[in-house]
Amino acid sequence: MRSTIHIAVATLVACCAAGCGNLENAPFRVGTVHGQLTESDPAVAMVSLVGQPGVSSPVDADGRFTLEDVPTGMAELFIIATTEKAARVQVRVLGGQSVQVQPVAPTSAGFLDLHVKTTNGFRLTAAEASVEGTPFQRLLLDAKGRLRVGPLPDGCYTVTVTALGFPATQVQDCAGPGEKKELKVDLVVDESLLEQGCQEIGCEEGLVCAPNKKCLECFGNSHCGEGLTCKGNRCEGPGPLCAPCTGDWQCAAGTYCEVLPEGSAACATRCGGDDDAPPSVQALPDDVGSAQCAPGFTCQSGRCLPDAANFAGCHALRRMDAPCTDDASCHELGLLEGRCVSGACTAPCATDLDCPGSRRCVDSSAGRVCQAGT
Template structure:
């Protein structure tokens, strides 16, 4: 009995010793990293561990940071320094020790401009984006399925898009220093959503839910804009310059439906020989090219667009005559020199040629402005 007791005690002591040994070794499985950024904005700056974004640190006003409990071995830091700069830094982590990295100089960051659409026109609901291995997790897309992700250090990334009724979709792309790259993602609905149709989830902007539960541009003239008719489930007609469009069939003869720098598509006319602004060495001057455009429009990068002195783009042109109480209301609508005259927004002019559509340059209490002719 005594022998058995001694063996049991010895075994227990051995187990305790082994357990204590594990506890004592635990601190040597992780280390700490200290560093400092040469440039940072404390309101946005943060440092995390690539593939373990939960291990992170804020950056103080002096650009200093501390990351704790980093597994030993080679590690890579994911650094957001400012709204426009970032960095990735590799470091050797030593167990139970603190490592001081060299001062980190952030470089211009890249951005991924996501454009997410559904293949059948269903509306996106609860759509989120995550970038693998980074702090950018579960970011919400806007109602049009758009989101700018960044700042991202130079590198390649795996992006996962999820939305209600759609299987998770993964895409990969790279973002270089200072690059703003468009990343298009198409989501395909699962079987249950296809059976329900658009009556449950709705359709994306610009489409309507037809009686057959499909998202269509139209199934009757009432779904089309002024001057357009529904033919073959799409709105067709001679849309004027700057009219919103989804294809050339909605634009007047001599114009085309194009995506503009402002991000939306509109009917535009060509004014140059190519997409580039006409060089001064050519026989035609910039003014000569602009003379090819309708009143109120100038030649910009080979296209007739609203005069930039008065309009921030086609979307701003469409805000002419919007109700206002002062000039500031008009400026907010994209009319940089806008005037609020008789409770409606307009723009200044010198001659009738400065005024778009059926407007004329007339004298008002705010000086000469464009007004609808009578």
């Protein structure tokens, strides 16, 4: 009988020291982290654990946070303080204990500007992006496959992009303080979708679904803009100055399809030096090069662009003659000194040389303005 009791006691001791003791030791496998941000916006601020974004905490009006159930050992905090500031902080967590970190001063955050395209021109449907190990999960891209991800603390990140009909694609890049870096991602269509073609999923903006189930720029002149014709499934020029373009073939002779400061591409001539030289190596100053530009245009960084005194860029010049109710409605379209004359937007002028295209400088109720020639 006594030996039986001894065996039972020994078994109980062994159980407590091994598997049965796991329940008692569980609290000592995690700890708590307390801290305070020197600057924060409670509407957006949060603190999470790098690699385990589910372990997170909000930030109160005083910038304080409490992160619970943090695994013991070295950990790294992922901190979003404001829409423009963030931080990453390393901390050692002791089991069953609370750790107080030094006050955290967030710094300028970085951003990754995603630009996702498909190799076949198929339309992106339900496209999402996730940043591994961070709270940025399953973020929706817009119809053009664009998304700004951030604020991100200084560091390197793995981004996973998914879309209907495309296998998940991973890319890696780093974002420094205050940096806004473009991250281009090309999605390769799934074989099953490739067989169905664009008739099933459609094409991205600017392309049409051809009878052969491929996404093409055109397969008829009706798919091209004014003044362009479809040649070899491509819309070709000549387009006038400031016309939107995708290549030199959509611009008139002597003009080039240039990416402009406003971010879009349009037909433009070069100035200030050798016409065949790229803008970065133009030799003459802009005030001299302006003599080479058409009326209404001036030489700006080696290219003839709409006069910056009147137009905020090519997109604004294209809004000449747009319907309006007052001068302010023209200003909103980028015509900086715009006038609303007879219900249409125009620009002020002193001579015909201030007016682009075939317009002439004429008298009106609003003073001398550019209007279409007769």
